Amino acid sequence: MRVDRGATKKIAQIANIVNSINGGAIFPTFKTVTEKDHYRLEVSIPSIEPDDIKVEVNGSDLIVFQNIQVNGYTLPNVLGSVKIASDVELENISAEFEGELLIVIMPFSEMSGGFQKEIDIQRH
Numbered sequence: 001m002r003v004d005r006g007a008t009k010k011i012a013q014i015a016n017i018v019n020s021i022n023g024g025a026i027f028p029t030f031k032t033v034t035e036k037d038h039y040r041l042e043v044s045i046p047s048i049e050p051d052d053i054k055v056e057v058n059g060s061d062l063i064v065f066q067n068i069q070v071n072g073y074t075l076p077n078v079l080g081s082v083k084i085a086s087d088v089e090l091e092n093i094s095a096e097f098e099g100e101l102l103i104v105i106m107p108f109s110e111m112s113g114g115f116q117k118e119i120d121i122q123r124h
Helices: 005-021
Strands: 029-034 038-044 053-058 061-070 073-083 094-098 101-107
Touching: 029 073, 038 073, 053 101, 061 101
Parallel strands: none
Antiparallel strands: 029 038, 038 101, 053 061, 061 073, 094 101
8 A cells, every 4th residue: 555645744744733722632522311200511712612512423422523624624623522322313312502511411211211112922
């Protein structure tokens, strides 16, 4: 396999730009609380504008990232990710800011209590 030195240099430059724009490393904190009918994820992301924060579900991962504009390009800067529990209703995950905190609500699936059904036995 051949390594494109130009691409490697560009990736290193982008990493340096992302680090410089952010004023150094950012260490968001993630805290998950189990409520009666949902998980509540509280994310503290200091010094980043709320409009620059994005939340995305990708498979069983919830990813929190920041979009950075550099020379006409949008660069994603992943701030962290959390595995989504199997009892979460993926379609109904929502997020909002409460003051400085990003709050992600991950509601339990109706099936999370366990599915139960009596099965009729057919007689032939």
